[in-house]
Structures are given as C-alpha cells and as structure tokens.
Amino acid sequence: MKIALIVIAIVIVAVIAFLYYMGMFSKVEIKEEKKGPFTFAYVEHIGPYSGVGKPMMELDKKMREAGFDSKHGLGIYYGDPKKVEKDKLRSEVGSIITQEDMAKMDENQDKFNFKTLEEKDYLTAEFPIKNIMSYMFGPMKVYPVFNKYFEEKGMEAPSVGIEYYDMEGKKIIFMMER
Numbered sequence: 001m002k003i004a005l006i007v008i009a010i011v012i013v014a015v016i017a018f019l020y021y022m023g024m025f026s027k028v029e030i031k032e033e034k035k036g037p038f039t040f041a042y043v044e045h046i047g048p049y050s051g052v053g054k055p056m057m058e059l060d061k062k063m064r065e066a067g068f069d070s071k072h073g074l075g076i077y078y079g080d081p082k083k084v085e086k087d088k089l090r091s092e093v094g095s096i097i098t099q100e101d102m103a104k105m106d107e108n109q110d111k112f113n114f115k116t117l118e119e120k121d122y123l124t125a126e127f128p129i130k131n132i133m134s135y136m137f138g139p140m141k142v143y144p145v146f147n148k149y150f151e152e153k154g155m156e157a158p159s160v161g162i163e164y165y166d167m168e169g170k171k172i173i174f175m176m177e178r
Helices: 002-022 053-065 134-152
Strands: 031-035 038-046 072-078 090-096 113-117 120-128 160-166 171-177
Touching (some): 090 113, 134 171
Antiparallel strands (some): 072 090, 072 160
C-alpha cells in the first residue's frame, strides 16, 4: 500500500510539473495591438480543428518544394467549436509569405491559395510553443480567457479566432478582432 501511494504521488508531481512546463499555470495577458498585414498561402479545412495539422504540414512541404521559406504559420478559425458541429467547423491554415518570397507568388498562383489579412486592431494573447501538445493546450488555456474578457466587457465574442504560429519566437499569438 505504501509503495502504491508513493507511485501515485510521483505520478501526480510529474503531471503537475509537465503542465507547469507547458505553460498551463501561467497567466494569460490580453493586450490591444495592431497586427498585420499578413500574406499567407493556405488550405481550407472543414472538420474538427484538431485535424488541421496534417494539411498544414502538407502545404508547408509543397511550399518548400516550390522554394518558399516560411518560418511562421497562420490559422483562421471560423466558428466556436462549442456552438458549431465538429464536422461543420471551417478553417484556413497555412504559412506566412516572407518579404523575400513575395515575388514567388505570381509564378505559384496556380499551385497555392493566397490571402492577405490587412493590418487591424486585435486583442492578443500569447502561449509558448514547447512541443506538439502546445497546439492543444494553448487554445484550452487562452480562449476561455478571451471569453471571460468579452463577457466582462458586455461584448459578444467574435466567432473568428486567428492564431499566428511564431516558430522562431516559439509562441502562438492568439488574435481576436475587437
């Protein structure tokens, strides 16, 4: 019995340490910032947001083969998964086009979908990228804070969420229009 309690205690401490490392106990700070413009190549995805990783990686591979060198990703998520059926969720996910790669867009118009999000005022919050699980933990941690913010301000939360994947800075920047 004593050994079982020790093992359980070790497992609990390990889980807490892992969640701490992942950023689950850090405070989410909402800021008002201008962001953009962002030009990106994207693929459309219909279905659960948890399924966007594979098409995003496939797009990234095709872009690298075409000579693009993106170090940042972008996802636009059109709908609250608590209000929209999973199989009807829509998103556009892809890679940001660098200034150096802008000239390559013309010769690749038939291979990729391109879109530009103009500069706007956003509410932003950041979450660290530690590993692949950050893409699951980040939304779980950040979107409830956004929802609370909008509720406290007496505002309806926008149905569109934008996630900027800063691979160099190792963080996800969550953006919601004000």
